[in-house]
Amino acid sequence: METDLNPMTTPQALSLPTAVRFHGGRFLFLLFASLLVLFLTLPLVALILRALPLGLDAWLSQDTLDALQLSLVTASLATIISFLIGTPVAYLLARENFRGKTIVDTLIDLPMVLPPSVAGLALLMAFGRRGLLGPSLSAIDITLPFTVAAVVIAETFVAAPFYVRSAKAGFGAVDRKLEQMSELLGVSAFRTFLRVTMPLAAPSLFGGLLMTWARALGEFGATIMFAGNFPGRTQTMPLAIYSGLESNLDTALALSLILVIVSFGILFIVRAISPKGITLG
Amino acid sequence: MNNAQCTTEFCSLCIVHYEMLSLHIRKQFDAFHLELDLDAPSEKITVLFGASGAGKSLTLAAMAGFLAPDAGRIVLGERVLFDAAGGVNLAPQARKIGMVRQDLALFPHLSAAGNIAYGMKGARGDKEKRVRELLALMQLENFGARKPAELSGGQQQRVALARALAIEPDLLLLDEPFSALDLQTRIELRRELKELQQRLKTSMLFVTHDLGEAALLADEMAVIENGRVLQFATPNEILRAPLNTRVAQIVGVKNILPAVVVAANCIRIGARELEADARKFALGAQVQACVRAERVLLVRPDGPSRIHSNTLQGELLDQESDGNDVMLRFRADGARLQPAQPFDLQIDMPVYVYERLNLARERHWLITLKPNVLHLVAE
Numbered sequence: 323m324e325t326d327l328n329p330m331t332t333p334q335a336l337s338l339p340t341a342v343r344f345h346g347g348r349f350l351f352l353l354f355a356s357l358l359v360l361f362l363t364l365p366l367v368a369l370i371l372r373a374l375p376l377g378l379d380a381w382l383s384q385d386t387l388d389a390l391q392l393s394l395v396t397a398s399l400a401t402i403i404s405f406l407i408g409t410p411v412a413y414l415l416a417r418e419n420f421r422g423k424t425i426v427d428t429l430i431d432l433p434m435v436l437p438p439s440v441a442g443l444a445l446l447m448a449f450g451r452r453g454l455l456g457p458s459l460s461a462i463d464i465t466l467p468f469t470v471a472a473v474v475i476a477e478t479f480v481a482a483p484f485y486v487r488s489a490k491a492g493f494g495a496v497d498r499k500l501e502q503m504s505e506l507l508g509v510s511a512f513r514t515f516l517r518v519t520m521p522l523a524a525p526s527l528f529g530g531l532l533m534t535w536a537r538a539l540g541e542f543g544a545t546i547m548f549a550g551n552f553p554g555r556t557q558t559m560p561l562a563i564y565s566g567l568e569s570n571l572d573t574a575l576a577l578s579l580i581l582v583i584v585s586f587g588i589l590f591i592v593r594a595i596s597p598k599g600i601t602l603g
Numbered sequence: 604m605n606n607a608q609c610t611t612e613f614c615s616l617c618i619v620h621y622e623m624l625s626l627h628i629r630k631q632f633d634a635f636h637l638e639l640d641l642d643a644p645s646e647k648i649t650v651l652f653g654a655s656g657a658g659k660s661l662t663l664a665a666m667a668g669f670l671a672p673d674a675g676r677i678v679l680g681e682r683v684l685f686d687a688a689g690g691v692n693l694a695p696q697a698r699k700i701g702m703v704r705q706d707l708a709l710f711p712h713l714s715a716a717g718n719i720a721y722g723m724k725g726a727r728g729d730k731e732k733r734v735r736e737l738l739a740l741m742q743l744e745n746f747g748a749r750k751p752a753e754l755s756g757g758q759q760q761r762v763a764l765a766r767a768l769a770i771e772p773d774l775l776l777l778d779e780p781f782s783a784l785d786l787q788t789r790i791e792l793r794r795e796l797k798e799l800q801q802r803l804k805t806s807m808l809f810v811t812h813d814l815g816e817a818a819l820l821a822d823e824m825a826v827i828e829n830g831r832v833l834q835f836a837t838p839n840e841i842l843r844a845p846l847n848t849r850v851a852q853i854v855g856v857k858n859i860l861p862a863v864v865v866a867a868n869c870i871r872i873g874a875r876e877l878e879a880d881a882r883k884f885a886l887g888a889q890v891q892a893c894v895r896a897e898r899v900l901l902v903r904p905d906g907p908s909r910i911h912s913n914t915l916q917g918e919l920l921d922q923e924s925d926g927n928d929v930m931l932r933f934r935a936d937g938a939r940l941q942p943a944q945p946f947d948l949q950i951d952m953p954v955y956v957y958e959r960l961n962l963a964r965e966r967h968w969l970i971t972l973k974p975n976v977l978h979l980v981a982e
Contacts, residue, residue: 503702504710505694505695506696506702507770518710518712
């Protein structure tokens with residue numbers, strides 16, 4: 323590598339000679355990179371090729387429309403709930419130091435790596451008829467498992483961490499001095515949060531909400547465990563795709579294409595609004 | 604403005620008794636002890652002057668309510684903002700204190716007008732009118748709609764100042780507000796601030812480490828080091844008569860000469876007897892004579908015949924210039940004046956005087972220390 327006269331060399335400046343040194347391996351790198359891109363694209367292309375020629379009845383079948391409607395409603399509800407209960411947690415995690423902060427932090431991230439089927443089983447153990455809270459819930463005549471509410475709960479459980487993580491990063495990036503200045507100007511801490519902290523963290527909050535919505539829309543494992551797979555009641559799009567594989571492949575293909583387009587679009591928007599990109603975990 | 608005397612046990616340096624702000628705080632940090640006593644006058648600019656790390660910004664943080672002192676009291680006019688003994692610690696919202704920081708902390712998502720209106724109370728129309736007035740006052744009429752990022756450094760400063768004034772504060776804190784700006788803008792804004800203060804009569808506490816800025820702006824000035832006020836007086840008084848050698852060094856006195864009092868009007872420096880006002884000291888007392896480098900007179904050896912008796916001969920050792928002033932270092936002939944230094948006297952003069960005197964040609968000069976430039980301190 324060339325000796326550099328400037329001791330304050332930036333990483334970008336350093337990467338140039340490094341890239342030159344790897345010039346011999348460049349072909350191999352390109353080859354493997356192309357293989358991966360191809361590997362990721364091919365199935366999607368195959369799906370699109372099969373789904374595009376579908377007739378209108380596949381797109382507008384009752385099963386498709388039911389699943390689509392249920393998914394949109396439950397994913398949106400899960401996103402709203404995540405926003406309401408996730409925002410204070412994210413702010414506290416970003417701003418305050420308290421005992422057990424690391425544990426809370428880890429707990430909130432856990433659903434992102436936990437197999438969704440485990441999440442579904444855990445939800446059953448907590449809210450199921452014979453679960454931890456089952457007797458108390460049935461005493462006040464509430465049954466959660468295998469209802470629309472269960473779908474929302476399962477989706478929230480799995481997807482909320484995406485919002486909390488993004489919001490936490492957003493709040494952490496807001497200069498504490500701006501909040502102090504607001505308070506000195508006579509504005510209460512809560513109104514400071516609404517007028518300064520939230521607007522400045524808005525891109526991160528919005529990006530996090532989109533990610534949460536997308537994750538909730540695609541939720542499968544926890545939903546099928548906790549809410550079951552009842553068409554028109556708890557059968558969301560991913561579940562309908564799973565069932566469609568056996569009964570009606572056209573519906574499955576149509577729903578799959580919708581999900582691919584929605585997911586791609588959301589990732590695209592998230593990347594556009596946040597310059598650094600919001601990591602998925 | 605009629606407080607007869609300070610009431611707290613901490614008060615040791617109360618010189619001004621017509622206070623607006625009475626600040627007596629103690630705070631222990633890991634490696635720093637803040638022990639600040641200050642009684643600042645109302646409707647004036649009080650400057651806290653000291654090097655970075657002297658405790659100036661901590662003091663402002665305590666006044667704003669971002670930092671709770673361990674002990675002491677902060678009283679602003681009639682209002683007790685903080686009283687450790689009485690358990691009073693007002694929230695920042697309740698303090699009615701404006702602040703302009705070096706980093707400004709303007710709200711980046713709001714326009715200039717939005718920033719100024721941020722802390723205002725009252726009806727919408729009334730607020731809009733006052734925002735317009737403040738924009739006009741700050742010469743920002745056409746910039747109200749712009750975001751901070753679309754304004755120049757000086758304009759951002761004006762917005763920050765207007766925002767702080769908009770809540771009609773009892774006291775305005777300015778924490779090195781101009782130090783990030785270029786020299787020209789800085790000079791402009793200093794003058795504007797001084798004029799503004801004289802017009803609005805807002806009480807201001809201005810923190811700076813720039814002596815020129817301090818002297819220019821201050822009605823009263825506190826020299827701060829290691830979390831303490833070393834001297835509190837008018838800038839003139841501090842520059843003319845620093846309380847001790849530490850203050851003298853901080854305010855840029857270059858010549859601190861060990862001396863012995865010989866008579867009430869005579870001291871001895873390095874075997875020379877010079878006329879000076881030594882009435883405050885006992886005969887034979889060891890004192891230090893503080894002499895500002897720009898107040899020493901240089902006389903050409905072939906110059907006028909009538910020269911002051913406080914004159915000695917010296918040789919020019921070296922010189923350097925910052926473009927405006929030339930700093931000359933002299934060694935006195937005969938006994939040394941400052942045995943600890945490689946030179947005996949530093950003399951500063953503007954470049955044009957240096958050129959008029961043709962200083963570069965001549966190495967031997969007569970140096971006159973008039974009695975009124977010899978300020979004696981005990982330590």
